[in-house]
Amino acid sequence: MLEVSHLSKRFGSKSAVKNVSFQVNQGDSFGLLGPNGAGKSTTISMITGLVSPDEGEISIDGKTMRKHPKYLKRRIGLVPQTIALYGMLNARENLEFWGTVYGISGAKLKDNVAWCLKVAGLEENSKQLVKKYSGGMQRRLNIAVGMIHRPEILIMDEPTVGIDPQSRNHILETVKDLSITVIYTSHYMEEVQFLCERLAIMDHGQVIAYGDLDDVRHLAGTLATITMEVHGELKPVISELQQDLTLKQVQVNGNTLVLQSTNAATAVSKAVMVMSRHGIQPVKIDVEEPNLETAFLHLTGRQLRDGQDGVSP
Structure with missing residues (x-):
């Protein structure tokens, strides 16, 4: 469904992404992993059309981002790592606002808002101001906003950072039950093992491992x-x-x-x-x-990294 072909991107003298390629099948949950500064955020920004690649192409069902940017962007939902909500609005108002941004109105908007609130488990708190929400509730609404236009591909960038175990479990179960294509980035290896059938590991702007979960996991040995x-x-x-x-x-x-x-x-x-x-x-x-964390450390090394890979989606 989604094909990333030979993507490269530079920012000044820094090469953030170098010749990155992978495919994501329809309905799959695909993990995109890497240490800080590996190039994940820049890759996601190119997939969503926020940043143009210097080389390479992104295509969905044969249509390329270069030639059909508006059409493809409407098929993609993005859940950013930072909370993209208005605290002075309630959950329903946030969803309605973002729905109108996508050009949704009338009965369709009403149905989409109701569906998103149900998926996020926020039906009973839909009229509460978001600024009064717990961190976990805000994370769940953040995901709901990314799905308000019912996208075919949902990109989730570290969606469970800093939340309680109950909310984290709710998010993971929700994602697993979604009947859409998901690209999932996380530093929690157990989340990727739980959700993803296939994955790619990036480091220094390149894909250094790619394939089925078991194949990547066994790169560290059996x-x-x-x-x-x-x-x-x-x-x-x-x-x-x-x-x-x-x-x-x-x-x-x-x-x-x-x-x-x-x-x-x-x-x-x-x-x-x-x-x-x-x-x-x-x-x-x-x-x-042997597990995914063992393979990740084997491939990328154990040293602490604090680098940024260029831009944030």
Whole structure:
């Protein structure tokens, strides 16, 4: 549905985006990840038509942003990271205002406002001034405003920053149930794992990983790490465990046994069985499976970054 082809953008001497390409299928939730300064915001700004690329193209169902900007912009909804609401208006008035900006009026506007309030879970608070809303309620209304024109593609830039767990869970469940195409950026890897079937990871303006969630997750490796603290002497079990070809690594540090395996459940079962034969009991077992955060840190590094990638959508 959405195709991003060879996008590049410079701001003065700074190259914010370099030859970025990816596709988003209709109805998919697509994750766009990267550390600060990776080029995500500039890429989103180009997709929404707020910034023109120096090179490359954005197209939706074959129509390009260069040739059909007004038509494509009406098919896209944007939920910015910053709250884009009027505090002196209530939720219904905010939705009505933004609906008229999109040229919606009459019965259609009324229906769209009612739908957005229901999706956001704000029907009972629709007449309360937004400035009196909690942070979570404002975030939910911010999302509703992005959907007031019933877009086919919804771009969500860090929509759960700084809110309570209940509101965060409501937002995630709402997004998962939406029958539209979603592009989702977040620093919370568990959100992307919950929502997205496919994703791209950007760094230094380029896409460094792209594909199905499981494929990207396994870029950091497929081995699970099992850490077992025990009561007893581990030396008698080491030689036996080292003979097991399914265990890729067997290490001992004092009373702690560390194993690596492609199958964590099987590894734990075998280790416990071997230790039991030697009268050794585990007192604590931790299992770390390969996940998206592991892959992200493996690909982008662990250093803290404070850079900005050019412009904010």
